[in-house]
Amino acid sequence: ATAMGWQLLPTYVGYQPACVLGTKTYRYTSSTATSRGASDANDAVAKAKALGLLPGSALYADIEHYDRNNSSCRTSVRGYASAWTKTLHAAGYLAGVYVHQNSGLRDLSATYNSVSYARPDAVWVARWDGSTSLTGWPTAPNTQWSTWQRAKQYRGDHNETWGGVRINIDSDSLRAPVATVARRYKVTSKTALNARTGPSTSYPAARSYASGSTLSVICQASGKKVGTSSVWDRLSDGTWVSDYYVSTPSNSGFSSALPLCTYPGQVTASALNARTGPGATYPTSGSALQRGSLAYVVCQKSGTKVGTSSVWNKLPDGRWVSDYYVSNRSNTSWSAPVPRCP
Numbered sequence: 001a002t003a004m005g006w007q008l009l010p011t012y013v014g015y016q017p018a019c020v021l022g023t024k025t026y027r028y029t030s031s032t033a034t035s036r037g038a039s040d041a042n043d044a045v046a047k048a049k050a051l052g053l054l055p056g057s058a059l060y061a062d063i064e065h066y067d068r069n070n071s072s073c074r075t076s077v078r079g080y081a082s083a084w085t086k087t088l089h090a091a092g093y094l095a096g097v098y099v100h101q102n103s104g105l106r107d108l109s110a111t112y113n114s115v116s117y118a119r120p121d122a123v124w125v126a127r128w129d130g131s132t133s134l135t136g137w138p139t140a141p142n143t144q145w146s147t148w149q150r151a152k153q154y155r156g157d158h159n160e161t162w163g164g165v166r167i168n169i170d171s172d173s174l175r176a177p178v179a180t181v182a183r184r185y186k187v188t189s190k191t192a193l194n195a196r197t198g199p200s201t202s203y204p205a206a207r208s209y210a211s212g213s214t215l216s217v218i219c220q221a222s223g224k225k226v227g228t229s230s231v232w233d234r235l236s237d238g239t240w241v242s243d244y245y246v247s248t249p250s251n252s253g254f255s256s257a258l259p260l261c262t263y264p265g266q267v268t269a270s271a272l273n274a275r276t277g278p279g280a281t282y283p284t285s286g287s288a289l290q291r292g293s294l295a296y297v298v299c300q301k302s303g304t305k306v307g308t309s310s311v312w313n314k315l316p317d318g319r320w321v322s323d324y325y326v327s328n329r330s331n332t333s334w335s336a337p338v339p340r341c342p
Contacts, residue, residue, distance in 0.1 A: 005257075008179035009124075009151070010053055011098060013062040014040035017080070019073035020066045033076035037061075037083030045091045048179075054218060054236060055092030056263075058177035060124055065100035074107050081108060082117040089118070094177050094264065096122040098153075101139050109140040112292060119292050121266065122176040124151035132173040147293035151176045177294070182216035182236040183258065186247040193246075195239035198339050199223030199232035206239045215246060219261035220254050221298065223342055228252045230342075234261050238337055260316055262296040263338045265328035267321075274319035278303030278312035278341075285319050295326045299341035300334055308332045314341050 001008065015036045018027045028036040044059050053059075061084050068074055081104075085095035097120045099105045105125050111117050123145050125137065134150040135142045155171035187193045187209045196203040200223045209215060216236040220243060223232035227244035229252050234240055248255040272289040275282040278301045289295055296316055300323060303312035307324035309332050314320055329335035 002181050002183065008181065009060065010048060010057065010179050011060045011062055012040065012044040016064055017066045017073050017077050019070040020064050022064060024064065028076060028080060030072045030076040030079065033079035034083045037080035038087045041084045041087035045088065045093060052181055054180045054182065056180035058094035058096045058122055059088060060096035060098050062098045063104045066103045068103050077104060077107055078111055078117050081120055085118040085120050094121040096120060096124060096176065098124040101125050101127040101137060106139040109144055112144050119266065121294060122149040124153065124176065126153045128154060128156045130154055134173060134175050143290050144292060146290050148175055148177065149294055177264065180218055182218050185215050185217055187211055187213045187215060187245060188247050189245040193241055195235060195241050197239065199240045200342065201226065215241065217246065217258060219259050221261040221339060260298065262298055262316060263328060264294040264296045265326040267291055267293050267295055267325055268327050269325040272321050272325045274315065274321050278320045280304045280306060289321065295321055297326065297328065297338055299339050301341040
């Protein structure tokens with residue numbers, strides 16, 4: 001599917017809340033929700049890895065529509081989603097949830113700023129009103145999950161015909177994280193190609209690939225220029241090779257078939273200013289990032305100290321935010337595997 005140009009939206013159908021509407025057998029209660037959310041997340045990670053869905057992927061837990069009149073059940077959903085989120089984050093994955101607008105979305109929205117529950121990175125909402133809009137939802141304000149963190153199932157089960165095949169599907173609109181997968185290309189250099197620990201020849205070589213070897217490339221980033229290209233390819237093992245010596249569609253710039261390497265983390269401040277450079281003295285630029293939105297970090301660089309950290313994060317649009325307010329691996333120092341900005 002990815003070779004054909006499709007992106008993947010992995011959905012995990014696990015245990016459901018005790019008050020779920022319907023006949024699903026496997027259910028959790030308020031006393032088992034946390035352990036069940038963690039075990040379902042671990043199972044989802046194992047299944048994702050077996051399918052080639054790499055760390056960095058967003059995995060979406062299916063939480064079906066349930067009876068909100070049961071307060072204990074509402075608490076259990078929050079506990080399940082929180083454990084799901086924490087466990088996926090520990091494994092390097094993003095946490096999404098598929099919820100109904102009148103149950104799961106309403107309850108997770110109510111605890112969006114809670115310090116007791118971990119907030120999912122993205123929401124995929126069932127609201128069959130025929131509208132593709134990802135804003136103006138009645139049960140969650142636009143400030144929540146506001147930055148590439150929303151999907152909507154706007155039409156339920158119906159038949160469509162594609163390629164001469166009649167299938168029963170839903171309709172969705174999407175502006176949210178999806179799966180990270182590797183695409184295969186060849187080494188084009190006449191001699192062995194070094195794979196390095198970062199996107200530059202100044203980083204140590206971790207291993208080498210013979211001419212004609214197959215590489216598993218997951219994304220691209222800017223780095224030190226080699227030949228006609230400043231693009232470097234990140235491999236599935238975390239190492240980097242110069243794109244100049246790889247059979248991607250371009251050896252002078254970025255290739256549209258491959259995504260830009262980003263390392264998203266949730267914003268922890270109520271509103272985080274983005275600036276034109278890596279420091280608090282640079283002018284602000286564009287809209288501030290709201291609490292809980294994803295800061296898609298491209299690379300990191302030293303700048304003026306904020307809180308406990310002098311690290312600043314560069315965003316894909318060229319703006320900068322203080323790493324102190326982004327929940328990645330560290331808010332005191334560099335956050336592996338994010339590369340240093342050239």
